[in-house]
Amino acid sequence: xxxxxxxxxxxxxxxxxxxxxxxxxxxxxxxxxxxxxxxxxxxxxxxxxxxxxxxxxxxxxxxxxxxxxxxxxxxxxxxxxxxxxxxxxxxxxxxxxxxxxxxxxxxxxxxxxxxxxxxxxxxxxxxxxxxxxxxxxxxxxxxxxxxxxxxxxxxxxxxxxxxxxxxxxxxxxxxxxxxxxxxxxxxxxxxxxxxxxxxxxxxxxxxxxxxxxxxxxxxxxxxxxxxxxxxxxxxxxxxxxxxxxxxxxx
Amino acid sequence: xxxxxxxxxxxxxxxxxxxxxxxxxxxxxxxxxxxxxxxxxxxxxxxxxxxxxxxxxxxxxxxxxxxxxxxxxxxxxxxxxxxxxxxxxxxxxxxxxxxxxxxxxxxxxxxxxxxxxxxxxxxxxxxxxxxxxxxxxxxxxxxxxxxxxxxxxxxxxxxxxxxxxxxxxxxxxxxxxxxxxxxxxxxxxxxxxxxxxxxxxxxxxxxxxxxxxxxxxxxxxxxxxxxxxxxxxxxxxxxxxxxxxxxxxxxxxxxxxxxxxxxxxxxxxxxxxxxxxxxxxxxxxxxxxxxxxx
Numbered sequence: 001x002x003x004x005x006x007x008x009x010x011x012x013x014x015x016x017x018x019x020x021x022x023x024x025x026x027x028x029x030x031x032x033x034x035x036x037x038x039x040x041x042x043x044x045x046x047x048x049x050x051x052x053x054x055x056x057x058x059x060x061x062x063x064x065x066x067x068x069x070x071x072x073x074x075x076x077x078x079x080x081x082x083x084x085x086x087x088x089x090x091x092x093x094x095x096x097x098x099x100x101x102x103x104x105x106x107x108x109x110x111x112x113x114x115x116x117x118x119x120x121x122x123x124x125x126x127x128x129x130x131x132x133x134x135x136x137x138x139x140x141x142x143x144x145x146x147x148x149x150x151x152x153x154x155x156x157x158x159x160x161x162x163x164x165x166x167x168x169x170x171x172x173x174x175x176x177x178x179x180x181x182x183x184x185x186x187x188x189x190x191x192x193x194x195x196x197x198x199x200x201x202x203x204x205x206x207x208x209x210x211x212x213x214x215x216x217x218x219x220x221x222x223x224x225x226x227x228x229x230x231x232x233x234x235x236x237x238x239x240x241x242x243x244x245x246x247x248x249x250x
Numbered sequence: 251x252x253x254x255x256x257x258x259x260x261x262x263x264x265x266x267x268x269x270x271x272x273x274x275x276x277x278x279x280x281x282x283x284x285x286x287x288x289x290x291x292x293x294x295x296x297x298x299x300x301x302x303x304x305x306x307x308x309x310x311x312x313x314x315x316x317x318x319x320x321x322x323x324x325x326x327x328x329x330x331x332x333x334x335x336x337x338x339x340x341x342x343x344x345x346x347x348x349x350x351x352x353x354x355x356x357x358x359x360x361x362x363x364x365x366x367x368x369x370x371x372x373x374x375x376x377x378x379x380x381x382x383x384x385x386x387x388x389x390x391x392x393x394x395x396x397x398x399x400x401x402x403x404x405x406x407x408x409x410x411x412x413x414x415x416x417x418x419x420x421x422x423x424x425x426x427x428x429x430x431x432x433x434x435x436x437x438x439x440x441x442x443x444x445x446x447x448x449x450x451x452x453x454x455x456x457x458x459x460x461x462x463x464x465x466x467x468x469x470x471x472x473x474x475x476x477x478x479x480x481x482x483x484x485x486x487x488x489x490x491x492x493x494x495x496x497x498x499x500x501x502x503x504x505x506x507x508x509x510x511x512x513x514x515x516x517x518x519x520x521x522x523x524x525x526x527x528x529x530x531x532x533x534x535x536x537x538x539x540x541x542x543x544x
């Protein structure tokens with residue numbers, strides 16, 4: 001790979017909860033156009049790192065850069081406006097709103113004045129929402145309340161909501177958790193299409209190793225909040241330290 | 251029978267006002283998680299605002315809403331930025347203490363400026379008309395009609411504008427809203443501004459029917475609790491329904507237990523609240539569950 005400026009970079013990222021280091025001196029970089037995996041046993045700090053990157057949680061030490069800008073002290077909406085989107089481990093859709101309304105919410109606010117915000121969403125925004133819903137096989141459900149969707153469909157909707165503002169990088173937190181194999185294939189296929197055709201960059205937290213192997217060019221492994229390993233999926237699968245972290249020492 | 255029907259009409263008219271009076275309290279609680287114990291004081295400020303405009307410029311109290319609502323929106327916005335923003339998403343007790351302190355400060359500040367003397371806001375059309383054998387006080391009917399208009403406008407705002415949808419998103423899931431780019435802090439400030447404007451509008455409207463004095467606020471706050479438990483957090487149809495239930499119950503109790511005085515309304519409100527919380531602790535109509543602004 002031609003080394004260029006990372007799209008998203010963490011330097012010495014550290015997050016404490018009381019005396020416990022949930023993320024400890026983690027360095028990483030995600031380059032434009034990559035699909036990178038972030039794996040590790042439960043409680044290894046993956047979601048905490050996502051929360052730090054998306055600025056939901058402040059960090060105690062280190063720096064985070066996005067598109068070359070220091071976002072260590074930025075607010076979540078600011079990094080969202082800059083082009084960083086994410087999903088959550090526990091799906092967060094607006095259950096009482098329709099699928100289409102959920103999509104429109106994701107493109108409501110771009111620092112505009114109050115008077116402009118009194119207008120309804122534009123036709124272009126509606127059109128983008130419809131196209132994305134079709135792309136995610138949810139077009140026929142756009143007028144259904146999101147609470148009526150299956151878990152897998154809600155996961156797809158959440159991915160759609162993340163895509164609505166046309167972000168540069170999407171952080172997916174366990175996108176396949178609790179999803180049936182058919183929908184997992186759909187999600188995998190859509191991530192691949194978005195990456196290849198639109199150049200979207202992804203950082204994926206996953207426990208599904210096949211999913212990671214099929215999609216990711218590089219993988220980071222966290223354990224007890226520290227970076228245990230990094231490399232290609234094959235290298236990671238054969239790394240004794242990773243095997244020990246997942247299965248324990250023989 | 252006629253007396254009962256008349257009581258129902260009176261209760262309905264009163265309930266319409268209660269519906270709009272409670273909206274600010276209910277939406278602030280639902281969206282920001284702040285229980286605003288100074289709610290009644292903003293009703294009082296709206297009432298004084300109408301009285302001042304009427305006395306100094308001769309402006310009709312209903313017409314004065316055109317001035318009162320934008321000014322009070324700005325007051326609410328500023329108050330949120332300076333004070334309320336510091337207690338949002340903190341434990342309820344902190345919000346209760348701060349807004350309780352605010353209510354005392356506001357009431358005493360107004361006592362200092364306006365004295366404790368009750369004021370009235372006279373209108374020239376203070377009569378009534380007959381319809382189907384029932385009497386409709388003109389002022390209370392206007393208040394009811396305006397309340398419906400305000401509630402409908404708020405409903406349209408929340409459902410169809412991008413700002414309204416952002417408020418609903420922030421109410422339902424703040425983290426998810428933040429992460430898709432909604433400036434939740436700004437949404438809070440605007441929400442608080444809108445709610446204070448609505449509450450002050452309710453105060454301006456009610457100034458035509460009851461005396462205005464600095465300590466008129468607390469009963470409105472107490473009734474707001476009951477109506478919210480009845481109708482739900484941030485639910486506009488629920489606010490109207492809860493307001494009407496309380497208005498009708500208050501009126502019926504007043505005619506069944508005559509000669510007890512106006513304080514019976516507060517007692518009724520509290521008995522109703524206690525009964526609801528014993529029978530349905532979650533409130534009627536999903537009352538005290540996390541909100542879905544509709």
